[in-house]
Amino acid sequence: MTHFQDVLTVRNGQSEHHQSSLFALPSRITLRDAARKQLSIRRHFVGTLGVGQVVSTGHDTQVTEPSGLTLLLPLCGRLISRTADGTELRAENGSALIFSPNRRETRVQADKQKMFLAETLILPINELVIELERNGYSANTRQMLADFSVLTPNVNSPEATQLTSSALELYSEVLAGSPKLSTKQSQRSWTRLISARTLDLLRAAGLLDDRRDTSLPAAERHVRTATEFMRENHADITTIVDVAEACGVSLRRLETAFRSVWGQTPNDALREIRLQKARRDLVFADPEERVSRIAWNNGFNHLGRFANAYIQRFGESPSQTLRSVGN
Structure with missing residues (x-):
């Protein structure tokens, strides 16, 4: 029996406009295109990690996530995300999007024969800050976490593969209802692993340094x-x-x-x-x-x-x- 619990379920063309609590702040969702519109959003917390599953015939969403790093892993279909600064990133099966806390608009597109399916993983920034401190990074570097976005094919490295593989393994454990996820030891281990893998990827992508950006508004x-x-x-x-x-x-x-x-x-x-x-x-x-x-x-x-x-x-x-x- 799965660990996932329902956050939002829409079946058989109910109202197009909905609201989801998958992220820290409510997200507005508009279902689109399909004659029989369907949407399922589920979530389970593994310690402080928020692991989610999204199944959809296609929708648009406006997301505000001020307190966590978000990893989006499409398993079927594709998504297009545009951040507040106009950056547009696209991902499909085999790639992943990683965002620092931000505001973004995302279009979810299903394949012709199959519904869109994706894993979401939200890592509280506090956990990443703890990992940075373990690795001796300065306070200036920790402030750099406030503004980045990564598309994993653009960071073609072992670190990217390790993070996405670990995230998918955790997703599989949640989906299968693994009893191991109920222990403190397991939850600590997964939190440390995802934090460490994320830090490795950010380092490989050149996103960690001690320069403070003074050009911000x-x-x-x-x-x-x-x-x-x-x-x-x-x-x-x-x-x-x-x-x-x-x-x-x-x-x-x-x-x-x-x-x-x-x-x-x-x-x-x-x-x-x-x-x-x-x-x-x-x-x-x-x-x-x-x-x-x-x-x-x-x-x-x-x-x-x-x-x-x-x-x-x-x-x-x-x-x-x-x-x-x-x-």
Whole structure:
């Protein structure tokens, strides 16, 4: 029995317009072309990794993913993605698209005889930052993670093959309902493996260096600086004013910058960082750990609000995450 759980299912030409929660922020989806429009989006979390499956007769989607690196692996059919800066990338079976946190429009196209099928894998940026720290990279390099896109045939290297092979193996394990994925050891191992493989690919693609891009628009610079500060101080921030002061800008300018870049508020971004870090702590916690302690350590002062936000984001309660993962 598969580990995948339904996120969105559309059958037999229901309404063309839908909304999906596969990514951190809701994605707008418009079904297209086929007389009998069908769409299935499923997801399962392996620790902090979000593994997804998309089956479709064809659709367009607008995606905003501010907190995770996204790997898209078409298994049948093709997809065309255009990022906010106008970069257009195409992928089909045998290739993969990898995006840093970004906003993008994607067209999904099915083959004439078969439906579109793809794996999605979302790696929280926090996990990649931890891997960078293990490898001795500087804070300047970590900020470079905010802006890149990779098409694997353009990076024809063993590192690209290793990442896509590992992602497909994990997908197969989720699809088959492998009981090994329920253990803490397995989830740690998969998280480290995908993080390490991703870092290897970025290094091979020449995307990791210590140069800071000072040519970015002011709004993007403010958002990058604020996000870095929130990741490093998420548990100690009292209000977003603390973030604005750390960035040397007014609260209004910071809020305007986040809405311009991500279409969300700084509070939304901080909550997502805290939720991702809390989930990581719950996944890798000792059995005797308490949810309340983990919530408090990640900046959540109200346990009920934390539980509600956690359920909405991950589809299960914090206590379920803590209990469902064995040693």
